[in-house]
Amino acid sequence: MTVQVGDKIPSLELFIMGDGGPESIGSEDIFDGKRVALFGLPGAYTKTCSAQHLPGYVNNAEALNAKGVDAIVCLSVNDAWVMHAWGESQNAAGKVMMIGDGGLEFTRWAGLEVDLSAKGYGARCKRFSALVEDGTVKTLHFEDGGFGETSAERLLEDL
Numbered sequence: 001m002t003v004q005v006g007d008k009i010p011s012l013e014l015f016i017m018g019d020g021g022p023e024s025i026g027s028e029d030i031f032d033g034k035r036v037a038l039f040g041l042p043g044a045y046t047k048t049c050s051a052q053h054l055p056g057y058v059n060n061a062e063a064l065n066a067k068g069v070d071a072i073v074c075l076s077v078n079d080a081w082v083m084h085a086w087g088e089s090q091n092a093a094g095k096v097m098m099i100g101d102g103g104l105e106f107t108r109w110a111g112l113e114v115d116l117s118a119k120g121y122g123a124r125c126k127r128f129s130a131l132v133e134d135g136t137v138k139t140l141h142f143e144d145g146g147f148g149e150t151s152a153e154r155l156l157e158d159l
Contacts, residue, residue, distance in 0.1 A: 002111035007137045015100040017084035031135040034070040039129040044078045044086035060152035061095035067159035075099045
């Protein structure tokens with residue numbers, strides 16, 4: 001089953017880069033008591049993800065924060081090292097929290113796993129965006145080919 005508006009995100013283990021290397025972070029630490037702009041994508045350093053998806057959220061971070069968003073979170077089926085390095089290369093530091101879902105915990109819970117083995121990627125996350133308030137999904141967008149529905153600009157329209 002695919003995640004839906006109104007679903008409460010359960011306690012899941014994800015990963016961020018800490019001072020000494022990858023650190024576990026619980027989903028409750030990311031979402032509880034906060035208004036979060038969450039977006040997921042197939043992979044760090046991939047074409048659309050690097051040229052449009054992440055840069056859109058980096059460039060619109062101030063506008064999202066001005067509309068009451070407490071945190072902007074990028075999730076991908078990559079490890080924390082890769083997510084951190086990609087975030088640095090995209091000037092995301094201080095604007096977008098880069099979350100690794102290498103074990104697909106969130107991706108599988110949300111029903112967003114897609115097999116991209118034919119393209120050499122393996123199991124990945126479908127492209128999506130959501131507004132999450134206190135751990136509950138309030139708005140949700142998916143891509144059906146192309147790019148636009150999951151952009152920062154589209155999420156700004158929800159606010």
